[in-house]
Amino acid sequence: MNHENFSVKIADSAVEFRCCDGDSVLQAGLRAGVGLPYECNAGGCGSCKFELLEGEVADTWPDAPGIREKERARGKRLACQSVPVSDCIVRMRPGDEFKPKVLPARFAVRFLGVEPVTRDIARFRFSDSGRALFLPGQYALLRLPGTGTARAYSMSNLANDAGEWEFMIRRTGGVATTKLFDVLKVGDEVHLDGPYGLAYLRENEHRDLVCIAGGSGLAPIVSIIRGALASKACDERAIQLFYGGRGPADMPSFADWLPAEEGRVRVHRAISDPVLVEAGWTGEVCFVHELLPAKLERPLHEYAFYLAGPPPMIEKVVRLLVAEHRVPQSLIHYDRFF
Ligand SMILES: Cc1cc2nc3c(=O)[nH]c(=O)nc-3n(C[C@H](O)[C@H](O)[C@H](O)COP(=O)(O)OP(=O)(O)OC[C@H]3O[C@@H](n4cnc5c(N)ncnc54)[C@H](O)[C@@H]3O)c2cc1C
Secondary structure (H helix, E strand, O other): OOOOEEEEEEOOOOOEEEEEOOOOHHHHHHHOOOOOOOOOOOOOOOOOEEEEEEOOEEEOOOOOOOOOHHHHHOOEEEHHHEEEOOOEEEEOOOOHHHOOOOOOEEEEEEEEEEEEOOOOEEEEEEEOOOOEOOOOOOEEEEEOOOOOOEEEEEEOOOOEOOOEEEEEEEOOOOHHHHHHHHHOOOOOEEEEEEEEOOOOOOOOOOOOEEEEEEHHHHHHHHHHHHHHHHOHHHOOOOEEEEEEEOOHHHOOOHHHHOOHHHHHEEEEEEEOOHHHOOOOOOOEEOOHHHHHHHHOOOOHHHOEEEEEEOHHHHHHHHHHHHHHOOOOHHHEEEEEOO
């Protein structure tokens, strides 16, 4: 770990924070409670771009897709991939909407065990000696031993005093998931940094909830539904879950994750690959977002939406909601899984 400690000052403002132990500009700012704009914290979305006016940063992922070469040449950087190597002055615009409700922290967690959820998604459980503090729908960065890099994973459980962190992770064959599925042993230590993320449950939105997930987007959506079921403020809100996968083997048993309360949640299942349809399949065969206009009884702008999954799925749903059904952006909360 790098113990150097530098200051980051935001130009034309009184905001200044310390950046230490190898933190990126984004992580250090959020840890200090500064509302720096961001979404994925993984180099993919480009929401945390800033201009480096003075000082130097090390770029932890020079090929990150969230920024173009032309932008780099003009002094732009990604805050999530920039680790200061001197004091810095930066131009970026913090906003109250990005201020963390729970300050992210770094600590070690122990691997407790894993169980299958679908053909390629499994539930991984970890524990920590303190309390597990996060909002339903948020994610953490997991740094797996020997990988030298961190990946974002959304919690699928709720904050708890027992220090339990639960994730639903899809095997992709990449660096982190190969470690998780094939190498990690019960009792091993993993470094967790979190919570992060802005697509958390808004308990006071006073609208019925529509949750839409594709693939491993299941994890934050399960947490959001659990959070809504546990919240007095959400007692009157109906909940609908739209879940999409390629084939029937991608469908989890929702009753396992939403035990007694499943009756309060209407679940719509869709598979996108007609070739995989099997005898006994009772869900739909289409892209999951295509179900929305037919299955939702009221005009779409009367609901609050929570989405999670691969970027192309999220982009299609947002286009449908905003361009075709005039749903205000403020009622659509999403995480794209870059
Ligand atoms: C906000 C968010 C939440 C997510 N939640 C979940 C979840 O709940 N469940 C789940 O299964 N997946 C989730 N993901 C996806 C997850 O983070 C990983 O991308 C996925 O598990 C594949 O990782 P891998 O290392 O196995 O694959 P790889 O192919 O090795 O890496 C995949 C991703 O890692 C990042 N990456 C690649 N190289 C670097 C580098 N040098 N430095 C930094 N980053 C790099 C890129 O984003 C790339 O797309 C989420 C992603 C985001 C952004």
